[in-house]
Amino acid sequence: MTETSEIEGMALTFSLQGETFAIPVTYVDEIIDPLPVTRAPNADAFAPGLINVRGAIAPFVDLRHRLGMKPAGPCATSRVLVLDLVVGGESTKVAMMADAVDDITETNLSDLEPVPELGVRWPTEYLKGVAKKDGALIILLDVEATFAPTTSH
Amino acid sequence: MRLTIKTKLIAVFAVLIALLGASSFMALKEAAELQATLDDMVEDTAAQLDESLTMEAAAATTMSIVKSYLMEPDDAAATALAEEAEAEILHVAEAIGNMRRLNLTETEEAALQRFEAEWEEFLAAEDEIRELGLAKTNVRALETYQTQSEPAYGIVYTMVEEIVANVRERIASATLRDPRLATLEENVDALTDNLRALHSYERDLLIDNSAEKIEISQAGIEAETASLQDHLAAAEAVATGADRQALDSLSVAWQEWRELMQATTELSVQNTNTLASRLLKDQLEPAFDESFAAAAAMATMSRDNLGLAQDDAHAAYATSRNLLLTLGAVAATIAVVAAFWLSTTISRGLARAVEVACEVARGNLDIHAKSDKRDEIGDLLNAMDKMVVDLRDMSRAAETIAKGDLTADVKPRSDEDQLGMALRDMVVKLRDVISNASVSATYVAEGASDMSATAEQLSAGSNQQASAAEQASASIEEMTANIRQNADNAAQTEKIANQSAEDARQSGEAVGNAVRAMKTIADKINIIQEIARQTDLLALNAAVEAARAGTHGKGFAVVASEVRKLAERSQQAAAEISSLSSQTVEVSGEAGRMLETLVPNIQRTADLVQEISASTREQNVGAEQINEAIRELDKVIQQNAAAAEQSAATSQELAAQSQQLNAVIGYFTVADAGRHAAAAPRPAKAAPSVAAKQAPKKSASKTVEAFDLDLSSSDVSDADFTRYAG
Secondary structure, three states, X not given: OHHHHHHHXXXXXXXXXXXXXXXXXXXXXXXXXXXXXXXXXXXXXXXOEEEEEOOEEXXXXXXXXXXXXXXXXXXXXXXXXXXXXXXXXXEEEEEEEEOEEEEEEEOOHHHOEOOOOOOOOOOHHHEEEEEEEOOEEEEEEOHHHHOOOOOOO | OOOOHHHHHHHHHHHHHHHHHHHHHHHHHHHHHHXXXXXXXXXXXXXHHHHHHHXXXXXXXHHHHHXXXXXXXXXXXXXXXXXXXHHHHHHHHHHHHHHHHOOOOHHHHHHHHHHHHHHHHHHHHXXXXXXXXXXXXXXXXXXXXXXXXXXXXXXXXXXXXXXXXXHHHHHHHXXXXXXXXXXXXXXXXXXXXXXXXXXXXXXXXXXXXXXXXXXXXXXXXXXXXXXXXXXXHHHHHHOOHHHHHHHHHHHHHHHHHXXXXXXXXXXXXXXXXXXXXXXXXXXXXXXXXXXXXXXXXHHHHHHHHHHHHHHHHHHHHHHHHHHHHHHHXXXXXXXXXXXXXXXXXXXXXXXXXXXXXHHHHHOOOOOOOOOOOOOHHHHHHHHHHHHHHHHHHHHHHHHHHHOOEOOOOOOOOOOOOHHHHHHHHHHXXXXXXXXXXXXXXXXXXXXXXXXXXXXXXXXXXXXXXXXXXXXXXXXXXXXXXXXXXXXXXXXXXXXXXXXXXXXXXXXXXXXXXXXXXXXXXXXXXXXXXXXXXXXXXXXXXXXXXXXXHHHHHHHHHHXXXXXXXXXXXXXXXXXXXXXXXXXXXXXXXXXXXHHHHHHHHHHHHHHHHHHHHHHHHHHHHHHHHHHHHHHHHHHHHHHHHHHHHHHHHHHHHHXXXXXXXXXXXXXXXXXXXXXXXXXXXXXXXXXXXXXXXXXXXXHHHHHHHOOOOOOOOXXXXXXXXXXXXX
């Protein structure tokens, strides 16, 4: 199990509206350049369109909407993260846009600190905790909760 | 007494005009009388004749119309004819009215009144006749008889015949004689006779219109009617039964016929046609004859008057013709005599005047033209004589002047004497001119000697001028050499400037090439940047893979992270190169722009230098021309010196000539006072002329010594010079 914990300890950090977020690397399938998004009619604001990743169709999730951030277009450093999720016991690919992808970093779950209920800008149910790295804060997302098709709200 | 031609002419013309006036007056008077007679003839007598004829014709027409309507059986036609007659009568009345308006003599008036009286009678008779004529009772009586009375008589007569036959049959058949029947037969038989007699009388009345016959017939009718009534009454008294009835109806028929017969009889008794015819014959025709005769008499009278007027006109014409012929003959005689007399007098006097004038025109002034005639010709000849005498005086004065004696005075004869005034003015002017000419000749002699001195001075000045001109020529040559050097330098400078401009243009092109190269480098750097980014992405994906591989991927993770670092570094370096190349492009662009502005400036400098070179060359040519001009000036100055010497000789000659002139003028005798007056202002005039001659001499010598050639004048243009070969 040490392997598993080690793997779980590796996380991909990316930035979104100036904040650094982290996703466990096990969920990450691929990092690609931004692609054109096909808007699906009458779609949910959380998953407004579809994207073609090497011939496979994947839903495009707008993480900014879920985290309550303002919508923004792609920039020079923008990348699309293709995630491998298990939804309803089936492996599914989901795409999301990040302002920049930073690094693969090692996170120790024991270093995680719980997110305080008050004074945080984001809904706490999507966050696993906050870790410190080189003086900066990294927010570790709860992938299952964040990319769940329906929310408890 | 003085009897001038004018008086003679006036007298003759007055007599002729008086005769002409008299004859014209006579002719006018006669013509006026003739016109009055003609007017009278045309207006009165002819009109009178016209009206008389109208009356005559109208009266005749009226008469014939009256006869026509008396003859006319038809009433309407007769009435129409009567109206025509009325119209003709109106014509006659109109003619009488017209006649009254004319001027009538007493006899004519009487004739007209006679006609009027007769015509009144005629009209009265015509009125009566018309009434009777239009009634036409005889015609109506015949008509009534034929249409009504005759049939009624037929009925009555048949009835009576029947009764008689009936009664006689019964008498014959009766065996026994009935006295009653006999009486009846007798009475009816008588009644038949009565009827026949009445019918006979009635017809007589229609046929015979004489008064006695009418009376007889009327009496017969009355007697027969009474007898018939008696017989009818007697018959009725004895008649019975059927006879009585027959008699009653007979009585009725009889009454009917009787009335008709009475009407016929009455009409016949009136007998108008006969009366009218008788009136026509007894009254109307005599009245007509009388009035017609009166009208004819009037016409005859008018014709006689016309004849008389014609005779008057003929007589007047004859009288005036004789008078005018006599007057004309007298006037013609007077005119011929007067014309002959006057023309002889005038032509003789004028011939003499022409002779005198011809002699004067030939220049012969020794002719005498005096005349003792007392008319205008005599005046003319005397005036010509006076003119000849005056001309003789004038010619004498002219002879004196010709001899050179200008002291004589000529007096003009009047203000209009142009010849006299001209002679007088000529003498005065000649006197003036001669004295002035003499003074002037003296001045000329003096002036000539002055002039020869001046000419010598002039020749000295000319020599000085020549040396100064040579100096100027040397200076100009030196200047020309300098100018040529300048021109060469300017040409070299021009070449260098052109080379610089070309170099600058090439530098500008090189900079442009450098800029393009830099831009290409920037494009290439972008490719490198893109490659670095892709490499970074690949390295990131590799890192992810490595991380997912766990412990087995640790080494690969390190490699991936190193590759990422390299990619980042190359990205950074590429960005630096990019910024540097963009800076270089900017700086090179600036250098290019500066060079671009530099090129035209250099070009302009080259152009200016070229212009300087051109103008310097022209200056060179100009300087040579100046040099040439100064050489020519030198020649001219030497010629001037020669001319000055010649003029000195000439002025000496002039002095000698003026002496001779003085001697010639001495021919004229002029009063001494005039000569002194003209000679007096001599020294005063001579003084300023000498001063004026001295002053220019000094100033001329000064100018020659300090010769100053001014070449800085800016308004001398190159175009003013001419280029010569060499």
